[in-house]
Amino acid sequence: MERPGRAALGAQPRANGCGAAHGALRNGFVRGLPGTQINHVVHNGGLYKRPFNEAFEETPMLVAVLTYVGYGVLTLFGYLRDFMRQWKIEKCQNAIEREEQKDFVPLYQDFENFYTRNLYMRIRDSWNRPICSVPGAKVDMMERVSHDYNWTFTYTGKVIKGIINMGSYNYLGFAQNNGTCQQAAAKVLSQYGAGVCSSRQEMGNLDKHEELEKLVARFLGVESAMAYGMGFATNSMNIPALVGKGCLILSDELNHASLVLGARLSGATIRIFKHNNMQSLEKLLKDAIVHGQPRTRRPWKKILILVEGIYSMEGSIVRLPEVIALKKKYKSYLYLDEAHSIGALGPNGRGVVDYFGLNPEDVDVMMGTFTKSFGAAGGYIGGKKELIDYLRTYSHSAVYATSLSPPVVEQIITSMKCIMGEDGTTFGKECVQQLAENTRYFRRRLKEMGFIIYGNEDSPVVPLMLYMPAKIGAFGREMLKRNIGVVVVGFPATPIIESRARFCLSAAHTKEMLDTALKEINEVGDLLQLKYSRHRLVPLLDRPFDETTYEETED
Amino acid sequence: MDIKHVKDYIYWLYYQYLLITCSYVLEPWEQSMFHTITVTVFAMVVYTAYVFVPIHVRLAFEFFSQIFGGQPDSTVSIVN
Structure with missing residues (x-):
């Protein structure tokens, strides 16, 4: 019963709701099953009342290698710059230990500090941008420039108006200044x-x-x-x-x-x-x-x-x-x-x-x-x-x-x-509905364009994978140039090679806004070559489950 | 028109090179240093290939022709 059960499950990938017998697959990882990458096998399908489609596409090997190459280059230059700062060849702008603290535990020598100093600082302009309006579907942003490669910023006094806000957690659109x-x-x-x-x-x-x-x-x-x-x-x-x-x-x-x-x-x-x-x-x-x-x-x-x-x-x-x-x-x-x-x-x-x-x-x-x-x-x-x-x-x-x-x-x-719905209107219900529709639409379109998108198809948080460190900065800048505000995420919030851009959908987004955003994302995706997807979906359960983790956490 | 197309393509290739090697985020002096190193290494690889590959190919060819091609020669000479 065990073997044919496995083969049948592997050969016929089925969506959720299938009554897969518990224990037919240990760990959900199909061992020794060649060829098939698409395995929408879900355990305990009977427990779910709705389809549960969640996928994490594998990082393409070439992309992973190139990402490491990029980090390699940045690390080498980081060491060079650290060396120059140490020997006072260039002005040291980052935090260093004071003279009287020299013999204590070092504060700024771990990897996180190295990363902040030499990698994050180069693309820092994509984060912490000050906004100056209500963070609704559109937002106004204060323009700023840096004359010393992101160590300091100065405000030009200009305001960039009407940026489509794809970053706020304003899921139902209640961040308003009227209503x-x-x-x-x-x-x-x-x-x-x-x-x-x-x-x-x-x-x-x-x-x-x-x-x-x-x-x-x-x-x-x-x-x-x-x-x-x-x-x-x-x-x-x-x-x-x-x-x-x-x-x-x-x-x-x-x-x-x-x-x-x-x-x-x-x-x-x-x-x-x-x-x-x-x-x-x-x-x-x-x-x-x-x-x-x-x-x-x-x-x-x-x-x-x-x-x-x-x-x-x-x-x-x-x-x-x-x-x-x-x-x-x-x-x-x-x-x-x-x-x-x-x-x-x-x-x-x-x-x-x-x-x-x-x-x-x-x-x-x-x-x-x-x-x-x-x-x-x-x-x-x-x-x-x-x-x-x-x-x-x-x-x-x-x-x-x-x-x-x-x-x-x-x-x-x-x-x-x-x-x-206690205010006597159906507005709230409509917002929930609108968000669900926006989510499905946005995710489907991004997937069709060939981006690698993580997560569940119903989740309004949409991570788009960027991988390479230079692309984090480039994506943020290019999108802002096209009047769209996005959140880009890198280490330490994600694993070091899995940098991403994260869109948060809102019920306040209209179809036109989403279409504009999608058009620009498509353009930037072509420019930066972000369409990595080869449509090989590996559901979460099929990620190899490392049996040794437990032994490591045992104390 | 075609020239412009080619120029655009070359610029696009250069942009991809910048992004992949992360030299996109380097400061100008670092960038020129990085380009110098890359170009030097690449030129040396090409030059080495140009100088040594033909010689090795010829030597390999001679070696294999001695192993495989040598025998029929001698057979013919014996028959003659």
Whole structure:
């Protein structure tokens, strides 16, 4: 049964929903099956209620080699420049140790500093560009020039107007300076003022905050919720309140820095599983339960799985049905970070749980931010009432942080009600629909043009692979020349050879804007030779699963 | 018109060379240094190939013709 099962699966690549028997393929990696690269085999197809098409095309070998050659050239010149700075042949503009610190631990000698000094500095003009308007579908940018190769910038005083904004996390288009949200926020501002000047436990607990938390709980479909003033701190301060020494955290390898920081601050043992790889997660869970804690072999107090809804650099969506199945099977807890997915996914805009049609009760800790889809600031945690009550008392960001500014709260309340349809219009629903359509359209067109696009076909985060370091800078500059603002990403946010440009779609983008953007991307793609795709799709599961990872993380 | 086309193509090739070698992001003096090194190395490779490849090809040809081509010669001489 085992062998023919494999052959049949390999020969007939099927999309999701196929009832592939569990265990017919170990690790999802088809070993010893020659020729076929396209394997849309998904485990536990029955768990999914909708097709789950997620692909990561392999880096072409030639491109990888040329990328390394490029980094080689830059590194050599970097060493040359460092040598010249050391011997005072040229003026040293970067940070160096002071004379009295010379014998202490070196501060600026590691690779990251070398990279910043000699590689990032050369293309720095593509980042941190100041904008001077609301970051909606179009944005105004301040023009700046550098006369010393990006070490310093001066503003020319001119404003570049009407740049199509493909970089903001403005998924539902609520970043506006007019409309109902703005009016409501302005009204609350004139009533409450901007600052609260106290924390929630003292004098900073407004009726608006209570209203917001009730609304968030209703929006998520959970018993209770709590709002914080900062999304990053929501993660990094609440995880230490939930787990501690003697607990185990199973974290996705591509989790956001806030989750990583929170996990490290908690003092729990951290083990990493391969990105979205359920076989890897199950192996870790199994081993954690079988072996218990290192040395003492006592069982773990708690096992917490940390995943994100949409991974912001890969554009992939978590395999939530499988994670929940595993979580239930091994009786662990699940912490879901919906920073990017809340509002942006699902037929009702209620995040990845809504997208897969699951029960929100199955996720123990629902975390998310108001920064993206809601066009405001802050974060929330939702879950059982006991959990939220516990966090209110023990979480650092609940006790010490200044409470949310009332106009910001009002912006969240208005936009959330709009998405829920409680404002009496269908505007929010239309926005969710528009975003889904824009996403499908933009991704399909880019794929047709022959770019390598990562991630799930429903994810509004669209990474376009650039690979070569010079192309990062060239892409940013060429796109700005054509009046399109894009975000380019390189090391350390991505692996060193997988530099990319990241487009974030918005419901505010009209078809004309997307068509203009696509036309320009096409042009720049031809100019920079970015159309690497050979249409050989390798789904995530087929990335070889390295069996030895677990042994490395064992302590 | 055709000349312009060729010129454009050459410029495009140069741009690709800049991008791939990352000399696109170098400062002008670094760029000229990099180009000098690349051109020198390339010229030396071409010159070496020009000088040595014909000799080696001739030697190889003679060597193989001695192995494979030598025998029928001698057979013919014996028959004669």
